[in-house]
Amino acid sequence: xxxxxxxxTPRITIREVASDAGVSVAAVSKVLRDxxxxxxxxxxxxxxxxxxxxxxxxxxxxxLRGRTYTLGLVFPxxxxxxxxxxxxxxxxALERTRxxxxxxxxxxxxxxxxxxxxxxxxxxxxIGPNETNERLNDIADRTPLVTIGHHDLTDARFDTVNxxxxxxxxLAVRHLCQNGHKxxxxxxxxxxxxxxxxxxxxxxxxxxxxxxxxxxxNIVRAPQVLREVQLILRRLLEGxxxxxxxxxxxxxxxxxxxxxxxxxxxxIPEDIAIVGYDNTIFCEFSQNRLxxxxxxxxxxxxxxxxxxxxxxxGRSHSEHFVVTPRVVARTSxxxxx
Amino acid sequence: xxxxxxxxTPRITIREVASDAGVSVAAVSKVLRDxxxxxxxxxxxxxxxxxxxxxxxxxxxxxLRGRTYTLGLVFPxxxxxxxxxxxxxxxxALERTRxxxxxxxxxxxxxxxxxxxxxxxxxxxxIGPNETNERLNDIADRTPLVTIGHHDLTDARFDTVNxxxxxxxxLAVRHLCQNGHKxxxxxxxxxxxxxxxxxxxxxxxxxxxxxxxxxxxNIVRAPQVLREVQLILRRLLEGxxxxxxxxxxxxxxxxxxxxxxxxxxxxIPEDIAIVGYDNTIFCEFSQNRLxxxxxxxxxxxxxxxxxxxxxxxGRSHSEHFVVTPRVVARTSxxxxx
DNA sequence: TGTTCTACGTGTAGCGTTCTACATTTTTGC
DNA sequence: GCAAAAATGTAGAACGCTACACGTAGAACA
Numbered sequence: 117x118x119x120x121x122x123x124x125t126p127r128i129t130i131r132e133v134a135s136d137a138g139v140s141v142a143a144v145s146k147v148l149r150d151x152x153x154x155x156x157x158x159x160x161x162x163x164x165x166x167x168x169x170x171x172x173x174x175x176x177x178x179x180l181r182g183r184t185y186t187l188g189l190v191f192p193x194x195x196x197x198x199x200x201x202x203x204x205x206x207x208x209a210l211e212r213t214r215x216x217x218x219x220x221x222x223x224x225x226x227x228x229x230x231x232x233x234x235x236x237x238x239x240x241x242x243i244g245p246n247e248t249n250e251r252l253n254d255i256a257d258r259t260p261l262v263t264i265g266h267h268d269l270t271d272a273r274f275d276t277v278n279x280x281x282x283x284x285x286x287l288a289v290r291h292l293c294q295n296g297h298k299x300x301x302x303x304x305x306x307x308x309x310x311x312x313x314x315x316x317x318x319x320x321x322x323x324x325x326x327x328x329x330x331x332x333x334n335i336v337r338a339p340q341v342l343r344e345v346q347l348i349l350r351r352l353l354e355g356x357x358x359x360x361x362x363x364x365x366x367x368x369x370x371x372x373x374x375x376x377x378x379x380x381x382x383x384i385p386e387d388i389a390i391v392g393y394d395n396t397i398f399c400e401f402s403q404n405r406l407x408x409x410x411x412x413x414x415x416x417x418x419x420x421x422x423x424x425x426x427x428x429x430g431r432s433h434s435e436h437f438v439v440t441p442r443v444v445a446r447t448s449x450x451x452x453x
Numbered sequence: 454x455x456x457x458x459x460x461x462t463p464r465i466t467i468r469e470v471a472s473d474a475g476v477s478v479a480a481v482s483k484v485l486r487d488x489x490x491x492x493x494x495x496x497x498x499x500x501x502x503x504x505x506x507x508x509x510x511x512x513x514x515x516x517l518r519g520r521t522y523t524l525g526l527v528f529p530x531x532x533x534x535x536x537x538x539x540x541x542x543x544x545x546a547l548e549r550t551r552x553x554x555x556x557x558x559x560x561x562x563x564x565x566x567x568x569x570x571x572x573x574x575x576x577x578x579x580i581g582p583n584e585t586n587e588r589l590n591d592i593a594d595r596t597p598l599v600t601i602g603h604h605d606l607t608d609a610r611f612d613t614v615n616x617x618x619x620x621x622x623x624l625a626v627r628h629l630c631q632n633g634h635k636x637x638x639x640x641x642x643x644x645x646x647x648x649x650x651x652x653x654x655x656x657x658x659x660x661x662x663x664x665x666x667x668x669x670x671n672i673v674r675a676p677q678v679l680r681e682v683q684l685i686l687r688r689l690l691e692g693x694x695x696x697x698x699x700x701x702x703x704x705x706x707x708x709x710x711x712x713x714x715x716x717x718x719x720x721i722p723e724d725i726a727i728v729g730y731d732n733t734i735f736c737e738f739s740q741n742r743l744x745x746x747x748x749x750x751x752x753x754x755x756x757x758x759x760x761x762x763x764x765x766x767g768r769s770h771s772e773h774f775v776v777t778p779r780v781v782a783r784t785s786x787x788x789x790x
Numbered sequence: 791t792g793t794t795c796t797a798c799g800t801g802t803a804g805c806g807t808t809c810t811a812c813a814t815t816t817t818t819g820c
Numbered sequence: 821g822c823a824a825a826a827a828t829g830t831a832g833a834a835c836g837c838t839a840c841a842c843g844t845a846g847a848a849c850a
Contacts, residue, residue, distance in 0.1 A: 125594050129806055140830045145808060153828050175572040176521065177806035179513035180835040186572060188555075194540055195734065200531035203558060216568045218525075218555040221540060231553045235512040235523060257462050342734070375738040397532065397679070401712040403740040466836055477800045482838060490798050514836035517805040 128171045137165035148173055149182075179236035187424060188237035189219040190228055192244045196368055198394040198413055202243060202264065205417025213425065226251075233259055239424045242266070246308045260427035262420045267311035269436055275423040277437045279411035281312050284441040285319020288363045288391045288409055291443045293327050295451040297361035297389050299334075300324065301352060303345075303373065304365050306337040316365055316393070334359060338369070345369060349376040353388065360388060361449070367392035367399060370406055374448065389449040405447035415439050465508045474502035485510055486519075516573035524761060525574035526556040527565055529581045533705055535731040535750055539580060539601065542754025550762065563588075570596055576761045578754075579603070583645045597764040599757045604648035606773055612760040614774045616748035618649050621778040622656020625700045625728045625746055628780045630664050632788040634726050636671075637661065638689060638696035640682075640706050643674040653702055653730070671696060675706070682706060686713040690725065697725060698786070704729035704736060707743055711785065726786040742784035752776050 130148075134141045139158060146154050147162040165171070175184045189206060191199050206217050215238070222228040224246065232240060239260035245252065247266075253273045255261055261274035269276060285302075292300050302320045305313050317335060324333050336352055338345040349372060352359070364370035370392030374384060382388050392399065395410035419437045426435075467485075471478045476495060483491050484499040502508070512521040526543060528536050543554050552575070559565040563584070569577060576597035582589065584603075590610045592598055598611035606613060622639075629637050639657045642650050654672060661670050673689055675682040686709060689696065701707035707729030711721060719725050729736065732747035756774045763772075 124596070127806090131806080141807085142809080142830055142832090143828090146829085149808075151809085155828060158829080172567065172571050174806055176513040176516035177835090178808075180517065180806080180837090181808035182835095184513065184572065194531070194537035195534050197532050197534065203531055207558075216557070216565075216572075218557060218572070220553070220555055221544075228553075230509065234509050235521065235553075235555075259461070342737075371735070371738050371740070374740055378739045398708070398735065400679075401708050402715045403708070403711055464836090468836080478837085479800055479802090479839085480798090483799085486838075488839085492798060495798080511836055514805090515838075517807090517836080518838040519805095 127174065128169045130171070130173070133162065133165050133169055133171050136169060137161045176236075183238045183428070184236045185214050185216060186235075186237050187215055187217045187421070188229075188232035188235075188240045189217055190232070190240065190242045190245070191219060191221045192246075194221050196366065196394070197396045197398065198367070199243065201396075201413025202417035202420075205414035205419075206241070206421045207417075208414070209418045209421035209425075215425065217421075229255055239428045241420050241424055244310060244312060246310055260424055262424045262427065264416050264420050265310070265312045267315050269434075272434055272436075275420075275427060275435045275437075277416050277420040277423065277439070279416065279439045279441050281315035281411075281441075282319035282322070284393060284409045284411065285316040285321075285363070286323035287319075287441060287443050288393070289320055289323035289327065289329075291407070291445065292361045292363065292389060292391060292449060293329070295385075295389065295449055297449075298329060299332050299357075299359040300329065300361040300363060301334040301336060301359035302363045302365070303349070303352075303369050304335050304337045306339045313365060320363060332359075342372065345372050346376055349373055350380070353377060353380055353382065358388070361385075361391070362388065363391045365393055367394045367396045367406065367408055370408070370448075371398065371404060374404060374406070384448050385450050386452050389452075391443075391449050395444050399444070399446065407446045407449035408444055409441045410444050411441045412439050464511065465506045467508070467510070470499065470502050470506055470508045473506060474498045513573075520575045520765070521573045522551050522553060523572075523574050524552055524554045524758070525566075525569035525572075525577045526554055527569070527577065527579045527582070528556060528558045529583075531558050533703065533731070534733045534735065535704070536580065538733075538750025539754035539757075542751035542756075543578070543758045544754075545751070546755045546758035546762075552762065554758075566592055576765045578757050578761055581647060581649060583647055597761055599761045599764070601753050601757050602647075602649045604652050606771075609771055609773075612757075612764060612772045612774075614753050614757040614760065614776070616753065616776045616778050618652035618748075618778075619656035619659070621730060621746045621748065622653040622658075622700070623660040624656075624778060624780050625730070626657055626660035626664065626666075628744070628782065629698045629700065629726060629728060629786060630666070632722075632726065632786055634698035634786075635666060636669050636694075636696040637666065637698040637700060638671040638673060640686070640689075640699055640701045640710065641672050641674045642702055643676045650702060657700060669696075679709065682709050683713055686710055687717070690714060690717055690719065695725070698722075698728070699725065700728045702730055704731045704733045704743060704745055707745070707785075708735065708741060711741060711743065721785050722787050723789050726789075728786050732781050736781070736783065744783045744786035745781055746778045747781050748778045749776050 130141055130144050134144045144162050147159050178184055220228045242263045244265040245263055249268050256274040264277045266276055289300055304317055324330055336348055338348045362373050364373055370390050373390050377388050392406050392408040395408040399406040399408045423435055467478055467481050471481045481499050484496050515521055557565045579600045581602040582600055586605050593611040601614045603613055626637055641654055673685055675685045699710050701710055707727050710727050714725050729743050729745040732745040736743040736745045760772055
C-alpha cells in the first residue's frame with residue numbers, strides 16, 4: 117500500500133558539524149544550548165561551521181532528551197477575529213526567544229491537548245477552555261499550562277490570564293445607563309457554559325441591580341448556531357416588551373443583532389442600542405459602528421506567553437494576571453435625546 | 454538561571470506496554486503501525502494493555518525513525534475568517550486518520566516553514582504563500598508540500614489546490630455588467646504581489662475588455678493597512694469620475710468600501726455597487742448584504758489535505774486541483790433601474 | 791518423509807540530540 | 821612554587837520508538 121517515499125535531501129546533523137569544526141559532539145551541543153564551559157574560541161569555531169553547513173537542530177531529537185522549544189496554543193474556534201489579537205500578542209512575546217508557537221483549534225480541547233502533549237510541546241496555552249479545574253490540573257501535572265479566559269482559580273495548579281469579564285459586564289450596563297437606556301437585555305451563550313460567560317452575566321446582573329434596574333434583568337441565551345441566534349433575536353425584538361438596548365456577549369453576536377434589528381426596520385441606536393464584546397476590527401466599520409468592550413487580546417496573549425515560559429523555566433507556584441476592560445463607545449450605543 | 458522543573462508524572466512507554474502484555478517491544482510496535490505479521494490474539498493482548506495503561510506513542514520518538522503523524526499548515530494571517538473555512542476542510546479530511554494538523558501564521562512563510570521542518574512535520578500545506586517556485590521546490594525537496602492559492606505551476610515539484618481566481622474575476626465583472634454597471638473599478642492589493650491577485654486582476658481585465666468596457670478598466674491598489682485603504686477609497690469615490698461599481702479583491706476590503714461609501718452618503722447599490730471575494734460569514738449580515746465570489750474554502754482545505762497525504766504515502770508526480778468559483782448575489786450589487 | 795513456504799515473534803541497532811561523568815588544562819591563592 | 825579550584829573539553833549512555841534481520845513452528849507440496 118504505502119510506496120517508498122522519494123529520496124529527500126538529507127539533513128545536516130550535529131555530528132557533521134562537530135567533525136567539520138574539529139570538536140566533539142558534546143561541544144557542539146553545549147554551544148547550541150549555550151551551556152557552561154565553552155571558550156570563545158570554541159564557540160566561534162562551532163558557530164562558523166553551523167553557519168557554513170546551514171545546520172538546524174532537529175526538534176524531535178531534542179525533545180527526546182530536553183525541550184522542543186515549541187509552545188502549543190489551543191483556540192476554541194478560528195472564526196472570531198479576536199483570536200488573531202491574542203495570537204499577535206503571543207508572537208510578540210516570542211520574538212527574541214528560541215520558541216515557536218504552533219496552534220490547534222478544537223471546541224473540546226481534550227483530544228487536541230493530548231495530541232500536543234504527545235508532540236512534546238514544552239507548554240500549552242488554552243484559550244477559553246471548557247474544562248473543569250480537575251481536568252486542567254490533570255493536564256498541568258503533565259505539562260506547563262496557562263489558560264486565557266478561565267475564571268475558576270480554586271486550587272489551580274496552572275497560571276491564568278483573564279480579562280475582568282465581570283467588570284466588562286458592568287461597564288457595558290453602566291455605559292448604556294449613562295446614555296439613557298433602561299430596558300437592557302443581555303444576549304448570552306446557551307452552551308457550553310463557560311466561566312467567562314458566567315462572569316459577564318454576573319457583572320450584568322450586579323450592575324443592573326445597582327442601577328436600580330433589577331426588575332429589567334433579562335438574559336436570553338442562544339447557541340453558537342447562526343440560525344438559532346437570529347430566531348431568538350427576532351423573538352426578542354418583536355416581543356411585546358422590546359428592550360431598548362442589548363448587551364451581546366461577543367461582537368459576532370452583536371453584528372447579528374444589528375443585522376436582525378435592521379431587517380426589522382429598527383434604527384440603531386434610536387430604537388435599540390447595541391453593545392458587543394472584544395472590540396474586533398469589524399466594530400469600526402461605519403455600517404456597524406459598534407460600541408464594544410475592549411479586552412486587549414494582545415496583552416492577554418503576551419502575558420500568557422510570558423507566564424508560560426517562566427513556568428517552563430521552573431516556576432511552580434501559580435500566578436493569575438488580570439486585564440482591565442474598557443468601553444470603546446461608538447454610534448451603536450450613542451445617547452438618544 | 455533555569456531552575457529545575459517540578460516533577461511531572463512520567464509517561465507510559467512502549468516497553469511497559471510490552472512487559473504488561475508479555476510480548477516484545479517489537480510486537481507492540483508492529484501493532485502500533487499495523488505492520489505485517491501480527492496474529493489476532495497478539496493484537497488483542499497488546500490493545501488491551503495499551504488501553505489499560507492508557508498508552509500513547511510519543512511523536513518525537515516516532516519522528517526520529519519514521520513519521521510524526523503531524524501536518525503543518527501555514528496561514529498568511531488570522532484575521533480573515535475565510536481561513537477558518539479552509540481549516541474546517543482540513544479537519545474533515547483528517548477525521549478518520551491518525552494525522553493531526555498544527556497551524557502557524559506568518560506573512561513571510563520562510564522562517565515558519567523551516568521551524569515546521571525542524572519539528573518533523575510529515576508534510577506542509579502553505580496557504581497563499583508569497584514565494585517563488587524555486588523556493589517552493591526547495592521546500593518540496595525536503596518535505597511533502599501542497600500549496601493553496603499559488604498559480605505558478607511551471608516546473609512545480611509540489612501539488613497545488615486553487616480556486617480559479619481568473620474566472621472569479623471574470624464572474625464578478627460579468628455579474629456587475631448584467632446588473633447594469635459599466636464603470637467598474639477594481640480594488641486590489643499593492644504588496645506583496647501574489648499569483649492569486651494577479652489572476653483576479655487578469656480576469657477582471659479580460660472580462661472588462663470582452664464586455665466592451667476596456668476603456669473603463671481601473672485598478673487601484675492599496676496595502677493591507679486599513680488607514681491607507683480608507684484614503685484610497687475616499688479618493689476613488691470623491692474623484693470627478695466616480696465608478697458605479699467596485700470589485701474588491703477580498704471581503705474585508707469590500708466591508709471597508711461599504712463603510713467609506715456609507716460615510717460619504719452614497720447608497721449601495723444605487724450610487725455604487727460592491728462585490729467582494731471569499732463569501733465569508735459576514736457577507737450575510739444585513740448591514741453588509743455583500744455580493745461575493747465563493748471559493749469554497751472547505752473544499753480547498755479538504756483537497757489539499759487529501760493530496761498531501763497521498764504525497765506522504767509516496768506519490769511523486771504533481772497534481773493540480775482547481776475549484777470553480779461562483780457568484781453569491783446579494784443586495785450590494787442588485788440591479789438598479 | 792523431507793523440503794520449501796508462510797506466518798508470526800523477537801533481538802537489537804540505530805535515529806539526533808542532551809547531559810552526567812570524567813579527564814585535562816589553566817588560573818588562583820598563598 | 822605548589823596545591824586547590826576553576827575552566828574547558830570529551831566519551832558515551834540514555835531518550836522512546838521503528839525497522840531490519842532473524843528464528844521458529846506449522847502448513848503445503850512433492
